[in-house]
Amino acid sequence: MGQLDGRVALVTGGSQGIGHAIAQGLAAEGARIVIADVRAAEAAAEAFPDGVGLTADVADEEAVQQLVDEAVERCGSIDILVNNAGLYASLAMRPFTEIPLVEWRQVMDVNVASMFLMCRAVVPVMQRNGGGRIVNISSGTPFRGVPFLLHYVTSKGAIVAFTRALAKEVGKDDVLVNCIAPGFTMSAGVEANPEVIEKLRDVSVSARTIQRDQMPEDVVGAVIYFASAGSSFVTGQTIVIDGGQTFH
Numbered sequence: 001m002g003q004l005d006g007r008v009a010l011v012t013g014g015s016q017g018i019g020h021a022i023a024q025g026l027a028a029e030g031a032r033i034v035i036a037d038v039r040a041a042e043a044a045a046e047a048f049p050d051g052v053g054l055t056a057d058v059a060d061e062e063a064v065q066q067l068v069d070e071a072v073e074r075c076g077s078i079d080i081l082v083n084n085a086g087l088y089a090s091l092a093m094r095p096f097t098e099i100p101l102v103e104w105r106q107v108m109d110v111n112v113a114s115m116f117l118m119c120r121a122v123v124p125v126m127q128r129n130g131g132g133r134i135v136n137i138s139s140g141t142p143f144r145g146v147p148f149l150l151h152y153v154t155s156k157g158a159i160v161a162f163t164r165a166l167a168k169e170v171g172k173d174d175v176l177v178n179c180i181a182p183g184f185t186m187s188a189g190v191e192a193n194p195e196v197i198e199k200l201r202d203v204s205v206s207a208r209t210i211q212r213d214q215m216p217e218d219v220v221g222a223v224i225y226f227a228s229a230g231s232s233f234v235t236g237q238t239i240v241i242d243g244g245q246t247f248h
Contacts, residue, residue: 022082024048082223091152
């Protein structure tokens with residue numbers, strides 16, 4: 001018997017990288033997995049028993065509602081929501097004065113507005129079912145003030161604030177909202193951008209207490225904790241997982 005037997009977990013951005021590792025961890029604990037992504041969702045879902053893959057842009061209001069409606073229709077419920085979708089590795093590092101407004105807005109839409117839209121659609125489902133768990137994926141960068149990615153860092157800081165405020169609103173309904181802030185992670189998206197690795201990998205590893213690469217699997221245990229009974233009196237919290245680069 002797994003800790004999450006009988007639960008339905010929806011993971012956004014779950015077709016690869018951190019999101020896929022999280023989905024694998026939740027599935028290993030017995031959860032039925034719904035993968036939501038802009039690409040390869042159906043193929044990624046095939047890795048899980050009774051997995052469901054739904055293609056959706058989670059920054060689009062109508063697409064999010066359709067996604068949640070279909071997930072509930074096919075699975076009966078959504079008990080766990082992992083808001084993982086986001087923009088990072090494809091962003092160029094540059095002074096904030098050189099960031100185009102259109103790119104700033106795109107980052108805010110994908111990294112922050114998507115979580116608002118997903119929670120707005122999923123929380124009523126959880127309320128009807130007597131509760132649920134929401135885990136938002138932020139980043140360690142807001143706690144370190146990383147330069148030259150101002151839009152990204154700002155968006156990830158907003159997720160921490162979003163988590164705290166939403167937790168206050170929905171706690172009475174036993175909907176618990178928590179956050180995980182990973183460090184620089186060797187995900188598929190990062191590995192596809194060698195210039196990002198060149199700029200950030202060595203400096204990140206050398207700043208850690210545990211001096212090795214961070215892998216997607218390193219965040220999975222904390223997600224399972226937030227999704228399971230062990231965290232039933234924990235909400236509004238952020239765990240930084242970066243090998244001891246930041247003490248929070």
